[in-house]
Amino acid sequence: MSQRIGVVQFPGTNCEQDNIDTIKNLGGDAEILWHGSDTIGSVDAIVIPGGFAHGDYLRCGAIARFSPIMTAISRFAKSGGVVLGICNGFQILTETGLLPGALQKNVGLKFLCQMESLIVDSTSSAIGRWFKSGEKLQIPINHFEGNYVCSPEVMSELEAYGQIFLRYESNPNGSIGSIAGISNKEGNIIGMMPHPERATSDLLGSIDGNRILRGLLEGNVKNNS
Amino acid sequence: MTIWRVKIEVSPRSGIADPAGATIERSLPALGFENVQNVRLGKLIRLDIEAENREDVEKLVSDMCERFLTNPVIEDSCVEISES
Known part of the structure; x- marks a missing residue:
């Protein structure tokens, strides 16, 4: 049976459909999880996609935490469920x-929308384990x-526990350690600024994003254990 | 109960880069404002709160700053309380 991925939608989210299309093209199943719902149903993993949840009022992501779905997602994540946050999701x-x-x-105070070369660092997360350390990926960023x-x-903890999943080859935004993506210590919660759902076809300039989302389909620690 | 008027100034923590403040600082000399330093750009949150005394207000505001109004990883807050 194919993995079912829940893709969260807040008011202001704008990358949910691209994630759903990619997951379906990769042979998975996907459904929207509305932010106002207090349950995630029977999904196997979760994507929190990019956009501007709740208008990014106060700070990016600050209001989203009060949406009922976040309580259910926290519970899911703390019990080992795989959660990937992309851009605003991170x-x-x-x-x-x-x-x-x-x-x-x-x-530099510029909104950056461009392809970036990423280097896989730690391979200990649920998605990272499908990559080789040192591999290069081409995936675009789109953020302020x-x-x-x-x-x-x-930072020392991130290094010590192998939590740094992706680094930029040439740091475009000033991130400490050129960090583009990290995971929690357990490796089941992953956040990254680049948009894998926008690197899914040669027409878009890269297909490397497919591997990230496929990792989500195949790398579900909870269901494969 | 008294209504207290609260001003919360949120600014980037010292040591945290503030590119917006730095840009303003670099621009001021162009208008003849020399000798300006330490420009930081933040935000101001005003609110009124009903409480018995100033200590209670301080406690409540500190709690809301810690848990919601600021992100303690990158931001500091400075609170000003007055009786309305």
């Missing part, structure tokens, strides 16, 4: 406290607040 995961650190405005920042203590 910001929401840090604001919710499911991932460490924060994302602030890009150095993608400059990852954390305390030196958190």
Whole structure:
């Protein structure tokens, strides 16, 4: 049976359909999870896609944490369920406290929308385990607040526990350690600023994003164990 | 119960890069404003709150800053409380 992925939609989310299309093209099943629902139903993994949840009022991702679905997602994640936050989804995961650190405005104060070369660092997460350390991926970014920042203590932990999944080859936004994506210690909660759902066809300039989302379909720790 | 008027200034923590503040700082000399330093760009949140005394207000505001109004990883807050 194919894996069923829940793709969360907040008011202001705008990448949900691209994620659903990609997951379906890869042979998975996908459904929208409305932010106002207090249950995630029977999905095997969750994507929190990009956009501007609740208008990004106050701070990116700050209001999203009060949506009822987030309580259900936190419960799912804490019991080992795989959750991938992309762009605004990554910001929401840090604001919710499911991932460490924060994302602030890009150095240079420019909204960046461009292809980036990424280097796979740790392969210990649920998605990272389908990659080789040192591999390069071409996946675009599309953000204003993608400059990852954390305390030196958190940075040492990220390094020590193999939580740094992706780094930029040439740091476009000022992120500490050129970080483009991280996971929690357990490896089941993953956040990344680049948009894998926008690198899914040669027409788009890269198909490397397919591998990230396929990793989500195949790499479900909870269901494969 | 008294109504207290609260001003919360949220700004980037010291040590955290503030590219917006830095851009303003670089622009000011162009208008002849030399000798300006430490420009930080933040935001101001105003609210009224009903409470018995100032200590209660301080406690409540500190709690809301910690849990919601600021992101302690990157932001600091400075609170000003007055009787309305």
